[in-house]
Amino acid sequence: MSLIKVCDEGQLKPGEMMAVENDELPPIALYNIDGTYYATSNICTHAIAILTEGFLEGDTIECPLHGGAFNAKTGEATNFPCEEPLQTYEVQVKDGEVFIEA
Numbered sequence: 062m063s064l065i066k067v068c069d070e071g072q073l074k075p076g077e078m079m080a081v082e083n084d085e086l087p088p089i090a091l092y093n094i095d096g097t098y099y100a101t102s103n104i105c106t107h108a109i110a111i112l113t114e115g116f117l118e119g120d121t122i123e124c125p126l127h128g129g130a131f132n133a134k135t136g137e138a139t140n141f142p143c144e145e146p147l148q149t150y151e152v153q154v155k156d157g158e159v160f161i162e163a
């Protein structure tokens with residue numbers, strides 16, 4: 062396991078999300094939900110869609126393609142047609158920097 066820096070803490074405000082682009086990581090969506098960071102795969106498990114092009118409402122990430130949804134904290138599929146959960150990643154915040162465990 063190694064920690065990979067993905068952004069500075071202030072870069073993402075509560076309610077915002079971003080696509081993490083880092084050669085050492087698969088495509089990851091990073092979310093700030095009420096001041097806590099969470100990370101999941103950025104690829105919908107229903108078909109191929111980029112989740113950060115969808116909508117974050119509370120802790121729900123809605124896919125832009127067919128309206129499927131997931132819990133961004135747990136990766137659980139919460140709305141049809143999504144059934145398979147998203148992979149989640151551990152996020153750590155240290156000294157004002159945000160890291161993902163890979």
Ligand code: FES
Pocket residue numbers: 105106107108109110124125126127128129130142143
């Ligand atoms: Fe995400 Fe279909 S690709 S709901």
